Amino acid sequence: MATRRGRPTQAEAKKLDLAVREAAVATFLEMGYAGASMEAIARAAGITKRSLYARYPDKRAVFADVIPWALARYTDDGSIDEIDDDDLETALLAVGRAALTRATHPENVRLKRIAFNEAAQFPEFNVSAESMMWAGRQRAVTELLRRYEQRGTIKVDDLELAAEHFLAMVEAVPARMADFGVFRSKKQQERHLQFAVRLFLRGVMPR
Incomplete structure (x- = not known):
């Protein structure tokens, strides 16, 4: 039995x-x-x-739970401790590549579309889909910048705001293009990233 x-x-x-x-x-x-x-x-x-x-209790409750969860799980760009941070430019490029990959991942793009399409029905989505995906990356970049500021390599008045601007420079345009089904080649994407990193470094290096 x-x-x-x-x-x-x-x-x-x-x-x-x-x-x-x-x-x-x-x-x-x-x-x-x-x-x-x-x-x-x-x-x-x-x-x-x-x-x-x-x-x-119903489909609405499922959606309200799983969509923010699905978007948020792509914010983990790996431990900053694993990045070789002997050189800030190299570290930012590594973080930027991971951020770009996640921001333009086809499944992420589709999830954002669904979230935006249904946002009016879900006031509990009190942050945008971009914010759901961006929060973890911003924390990671903020922590990275904090390390270099403590070493005296860079000078930044507001680390969180600087991290936000860095991510905007790196991924905002490629992510918005992806929302409309336009994906840059790897070569174009790398060129965009390297230019953004160099421009950002000019702004944070001590005068």
Whole structure:
């Protein structure tokens, strides 16, 4: 006689929650908000509708949870500690390349479109899709700049604002172009990045 399985472990529950979120994101990307359904999300996650409803009361609640989560998970540009920061220009180029890759990733672009299209229905999205994706990168760049300021390599009055401007120079235009389906070549993208980094360095180096 088979024994009845008890409650899932914390690790199992966490793994299932992640699977449900990923399935929901995939469903919204494929069908859009209007076309998606709780049944489709449950089917994609490999769970019953009852199990899905135990987690979320309706499709709106699923969307409000998983879209900000999906956008935010792409803000992790890796640990700044792993970047070779002997040279500030090299470090900024490394951060910039990671930021550009994430900002123009096709799935990110599609997620932003969905978020913007449905934003009027979701006042809980109290920040824009760009902000959801940008916050982590800004913290990373701020921390990087703080290291160099402490060494006396650069002089910056407002580190957070400087990090914001750096990201705007690096990724704002390529990301907006991607929103309209226009993607630069790798060569064009690298040229854009290197120019932005050099221009930014001129502004933060001590006079």
